[in-house]
Amino acid sequence: MIGEVWMVPALPLLGSVILGIFGGKISARAAAVVGAGSVGVAAVLAVWIAVGWFGAPPVGNAVTVPVWDWMNLPGFSARVGLLVDPVSLVLMLVISVIGFFIHLFSSEYMAGENGYSRYFAYLTLFVASMLLLVLANDLLVMFVGWEGVGVCSYLLVGFWFEEEKNGEAAQKSFIVTRIADIAMLVGILLLAVRFGTLDIGTVLHGAVAAWAPGGFWPAAVAVCLLVGGLGKSAQVPLQTWLPDAMAGPTPVSALIHAATMVTAGVYLVVRLHVLFLLAPGVLQGIGVGAAVTVLVAACAGLVQSDIKRVLAYSTMGQIGYMFLGLGVGAWGAAMFHLASHAIFKALLFLSSGAVSMRLHHEQNIFAMGGLRRKMPVAFAGFLVGAVCLAAVPVVGCGFFSKEYLLGAVWANNKVLWGVGIVGAFLTGVYIFRAVFTVFFGEAVAVSGGYGVRVIVPLAVLGVAALGFGWLQTPGFLGGAKVFSDVLAPVLGGGESVVPWWVAGVGMAAPLAGIALAYALHENGFWRRQGAAAPGVWEKFLQGGMGFDAVYRVLFVKPFLWVVWVLRDDPVDQVFGVLERAAVGLHRRLREEQDGKLRRYAGWMMAGSVATILVVVFS
Amino acid sequence: MSWQGAAGLALVLFCIGLAGLLARRNLVFVLMSVEMMLNAAGLLFIAAGMRWGTADGQIMFVMVLNLAGAELAVGLILLLRMRGRVRTLDGDAAVLLRDAS
Numbered sequence: 001m002i003g004e005v006w007m008v009p010a011l012p013l014l015g016s017v018i019l020g021i022f023g024g025k026i027s028a029r030a031a032a033v034v035g036a037g038s039v040g041v042a043a044v045l046a047v048w049i050a051v052g053w054f055g056a057p058p059v060g061n062a063v064t065v066p067v068w069d070w071m072n073l074p075g076f077s078a079r080v081g082l083l084v085d086p087v088s089l090v091l092m093l094v095i096s097v098i099g100f101f102i103h104l105f106s107s108e109y110m111a112g113e114n115g116y117s118r119y120f121a122y123l124t125l126f127v128a129s130m131l132l133l134v135l136a137n138d139l140l141v142m143f144v145g146w147e148g149v150g151v152c153s154y155l156l157v158g159f160w161f162e163e164e165k166n167g168e169a170a171q172k173s174f175i176v177t178r179i180a181d182i183a184m185l186v187g188i189l190l191l192a193v194r195f196g197t198l199d200i201g202t203v204l205h206g207a208v209a210a211w212a213p214g215g216f217w218p219a220a221v222a223v224c225l226l227v228g229g230l231g232k233s234a235q236v237p238l239q240t241w242l243p244d245a246m247a248g249p250t251p252v253s254a255l256i257h258a259a260t261m262v263t264a265g266v267y268l269v270v271r272l273h274v275l276f277l278l279a280p281g282v283l284q285g286i287g288v289g290a291a292v293t294v295l296v297a298a299c300a301g302l303v304q305s306d307i308k309r310v311l312a313y314s315t316m317g318q319i320g321y322m323f324l325g326l327g328v329g330a331w332g333a334a335m336f337h338l339a340s341h342a343i344f345k346a347l348l349f350l351s352s353g354a355v356s357m358r359l360h361h362e363q364n365i366f367a368m369g370g371l372r373r374k375m376p377v378a379f380a381g382f383l384v385g386a387v388c389l390a391a392v393p394v395v396g397c398g399f400f401s402k403e404y405l406l407g408a409v410w411a412n413n414k415v416l417w418g419v420g421i422v423g424a425f426l427t428g429v430y431i432f433r434a435v436f437t438v439f440f441g442e443a444v445a446v447s448g449g450y451g452v453r454v455i456v457p458l459a460v461l462g463v464a465a466l467g468f469g470w471l472q473t474p475g476f477l478g479g480a481k482v483f484s485d486v487l488a489p490v491l492g493g494g495e496s497v498v499p500w501w502v503a504g505v506g507m508a509a510p511l512a513g514i515a516l517a518y519a520l521h522e523n524g525f526w527r528r529q530g531a532a533a534p535g536v537w538e539k540f541l542q543g544g545m546g547f548d549a550v551y552r553v554l555f556v557k558p559f560l561w562v563v564w565v566l567r568d569d570p571v572d573q574v575f576g577v578l579e580r581a582a583v584g585l586h587r588r589l590r591e592e593q594d595g596k597l598r599r600y601a602g603w604m605m606a607g608s609v610a611t612i613l614v615v616v617f618s
Numbered sequence: 619m620s621w622q623g624a625a626g627l628a629l630v631l632f633c634i635g636l637a638g639l640l641a642r643r644n645l646v647f648v649l650m651s652v653e654m655m656l657n658a659a660g661l662l663f664i665a666a667g668m669r670w671g672t673a674d675g676q677i678m679f680v681m682v683l684n685l686a687g688a689e690l691a692v693g694l695i696l697l698l699r700m701r702g703r704v705r706t707l708d709g710d711a712a713v714l715l716r717d718a719s
Contacts, residue, residue: 594713595712595713595714595715596709596710596713597648597709597710597712598639598640598641598643598709598710601639601640602640605636605640
């Protein structure tokens, strides 16, 4: 059964290949069936494998399924294989199941679009790459999946490429993550040179044996890999691409830029946490960077008017929480938040997509209002997602995961915990700002209705968002430890016991945030904010705290200047001189060839005389 | 007659031929000039034979004479062909192969 795990990434890949080759010839209906069907079968297979696994965990709690010997060189070998352990199993389930429901949603959301089959080809290819990324037993294979999801992200962000700004957003997301990936590649190559293999288990054992904690090499490798992860996960200072990536279709944002790809950085650190433990300084840096990200994202989220950008900044902030957990070594808590975030953020994005598909793709929240009666399904989905995102006590999965995570942070670092609480308060404010503005107040006109392919994913994800959290509950709510017990063989256990008031503050902060959002909604502040021209500070926050402007001056402008200098290829000009001299000489000599017999004879004579003179007198 | 006289005559003949070659435009005269230069060379062979007292120079002259006859035949054919094509015997008009620019 475990032996068939290779089919989980292979099926979506097959679907993508079929769609890629025959996409133009088959009907839209067939394209959707192939796309959603291949991912759906993979999801069923993943569930089946997981049921078998949790029914009777194999010895050692990790199974490597060899697939292919990629290369065997003196000093280096790469064997492609799939590593199944609780961590990759959880992510495999999250990706394939959520991926299937997003495919289902897409089949209705994208109906009538040009490039319908192209969309599904990209989306299934993404699922295949993402599954390869999490199942890889070898960093080289993981890197293949890592780049694969990057390419699919690029293709899907720029899906509506007829509009120039979409293409620019796609390029931005691709280039920023590519810059980060170069650092990651350096880290991987350092490991390859040092250990002669990139098999994750071997590398981690070798690293523990060869490197002392706190040394230079583990820190250097960890920093390089971390930069790759930060770029993929849109963390400060490489976060600028994520808000722009919202140019893609909404289900794409749900799958790639909320549920799965952007959490790849978290997965990378969790997978290599043994290595990161050897670099305590880097872990502290992760914590600080994550705290900055949480605050930047929360402040920027407060002033966005595009519903998808609100969600984009919330994604950035929630991944910041995961990194906050990683920074204090709470691997299991970060994974739990990753899984719960994947569910509720996919739900939020799909709900927002469901809202805007009936408003002619309007995304400005101030152009919406009073939709709770007109779109009860989308309202319910968005509300459940918002409740989870804001971590309203006891209701949604976000509460349980954030409580678990912040408890672990409190036990290690009080300052980071404080930042997390402030972030939770602001999260409550900005997401319920969106809820109140979109669904309450004066109603706007809507069109159309929902088919079953929209309602089912929203319902399933909504139920999952409400139920998932009960797998891991704090002591006063039963103290379930299903999730941490599952991951314990890989990540170690450890429940942090926190005083009652810490948990209390963690619960009060989001409620206070929601109360503030409600109060500001009641007195009409949000509407006035939306209607008024943004001030200097608001513009600053709206643009994500000026990172774009700084990067424009520091990197984009100098780069464009270099491009401008190089556009005529100055090095080539040196050789151009030779070429022009040869051409000039040729032109001059060509004029001599005028066909005048007598001139030819004269020159021949002169040449003969000169030759004779040289021969005689030398 | 000394070999120097013969050699001097050859030089004069050659120079006359060369001058004709460079100065005349009519290809018949050009051909005649070439013949003169060729015969000047032949005369130089004879003068050289006189200088060293051998018959080699005269043998060589006979060969040059044969060569000149053959060459003249080819030259005259070319002239006829050219007259048929460009309707003139002006050497300067025969510039059809030159670079167009």
